[in-house]
Amino acid sequence: MEKIRFIHCADLHLDSPFKGLQHLPAELFARIQNSTFAAFEKLVQAAIHEQVDFMVISGDLFDEEDRSIRAQARLLNQFNLLHKNEIPVYIIHGNHDYLGGFRLRLDMPDNIHVFSDETEVKELNTKYGAVVKITGFSYGTRHIRDRRISEYPKQLEADYVIGLLHGSEGSVHSEHESYAPFSISELKEKNYHYWALGHIHQRQILNSEPPIVYPGNIQGRHRKETGEKGCYLVELDKHDAFLTFIPTQEIIWGEVEVSLDGFERFGEIYQHIKRAAEEYETQCDCLLQIHVRDVSGLSPDILAAIENGDLLQALQADSAAGETVKWIHSIKSAPPETDIDSKDPFIKDVLHTITNMDADDGRKALAELIEHPGLYRFMDPLEEEEMSDLVQEAVELILHPPRVQ
Ligand SMILES: [Mn+2]
The missing domain is CATH 3.60.21.10 (Metallo-dependent phosphatases)
Structure with missing residues (x-):
């Protein structure tokens, strides 16, 4: 044959x-x-x-x-x-x-x-x-x-x-x-x-x-x-x-994990992240997300610069367009593990409930939205992964509520 x-x-x-x-x-x-x-x-x-x-x-x-x-x-x-x-x-x-x-x-x-x-x-x-x-x-x-x-x-x-x-x-x-x-x-x-x-x-x-x-x-x-x-x-x-x-991709979406353990000054952190991005190996243009961890030793000023986008803007200003572009599109800080224990009992309770939710609980919680007669036709069903992303984002919002200016 x-x-x-x-x-x-x-x-x-x-x-x-x-x-x-x-x-x-x-x-x-x-x-x-x-x-x-x-x-x-x-x-x-x-x-x-x-x-x-x-x-x-x-x-x-x-x-x-x-x-x-x-x-x-x-x-x-x-x-x-x-x-x-x-x-x-x-x-x-x-x-x-x-x-x-x-x-x-x-x-x-x-x-x-x-x-x-x-x-x-x-x-x-x-x-x-x-x-x-x-x-x-x-x-x-x-x-x-x-x-x-x-x-x-x-x-x-x-x-x-x-x-x-x-x-x-x-x-x-x-x-x-x-x-x-x-x-x-x-x-x-x-x-x-x-x-x-x-x-x-x-x-x-x-x-x-x-x-x-x-x-x-x-x-x-x-x-x-x-x-x-x-x-x-x-x-x-x-x-x-x-x-x-x-x-076949023309542009790659990438992720880089960076530990900030032992770093103190803005300038050092900036250089450290910049180097990590440069070391990300790719033959084509790429859009990078930086995950910073071990941030508990940083001063409130530095943490603020990470959260309010100042650090990101500084890094972006530096990535000039060339043959291939490496563009950092976001910096995310993973909450330290200990956060969950140190919060007050109410937050602890909420987090416990939310992290133990499975996809079906999630769908029940969103039923009103998903099954709304005006929306149903337009929405794709949520995949398992999208549901767990939603839960993860909710956890991050509870742990790090956005600052109201
Ligand atoms: Mn498709």
Whole structure:
């Protein structure tokens, strides 16, 4: 049986607006705004260079349902390049770019195959003679909460069968909070050779035989989407699967931890953090968050300079734009462990309750907001990680209430 080679990517979120970064120096902000496109261009170059048989995109090509003309035109350019190089592309749309939201559509070249909102099977014969069947569906509406996996056919006749699915892996019980949920065993039952997932932006391989894969997004879009981002080059033969990660990010979101133990003066601390940022290794532009710890020995003046942003501003003024930019976007201080014990009994009680909350308690606490009839349509369900971030931020606010001027 001939082997096949393809690229699996997802969650391009082309033309993401990067809200909240407008205050950055204009040149840097322009690079950031262009980054989702630049990442996709790198990905297409990799596909051409590797001469893959085809490409699959598992949803969320665009960031918004009313995708901009700019995003469509730039995507079309890349699809034309793939067309010229005889690389077919198989696409499902996800919750961010569901079919119902299509306001206008540029004519796509005939190497582009988009799945409809009904689960369907498409067949492809590679130039080396392998028969591949690809199954999937596009989101017709923004919220798909049904277990659509039951509609995927079993026992398809082909050399290779690949499933495309945009959704969340989760148990039956968390159904109400997730998109097109499925379990790993449900996917395995189908006897496919590869599951090309999308939706979760953190790259992860859920299973190796057969591979069940979230490639993550191709460009981080905020401080929580740290590290390298990209796609997988997949090679399947009769017995094995080989996956190679190809980084595509144009700008990397990074985190650096800095201990301030033993430091006293503003100047020293400034130099110390600056050096730590310089030592952060990266080949591309990066946006750094600095986590300072061991701050209990610092004077109130220094602590204030960290909290009110003075230190951050000083550091930013110094990071001139160059070939590659290292921009510190925030400095966070982790509260010392002892804080929790030294607070008064009321705060201690609140903290105890809040740190023992699980995701379901969190959802109950937010039910009024999440289930509000006017908001429900617009809100994505909160992922486990977002819920724990909310709890963490609440703890920090209780321990370090913002000073009222
Ligand atoms: Mn997405």
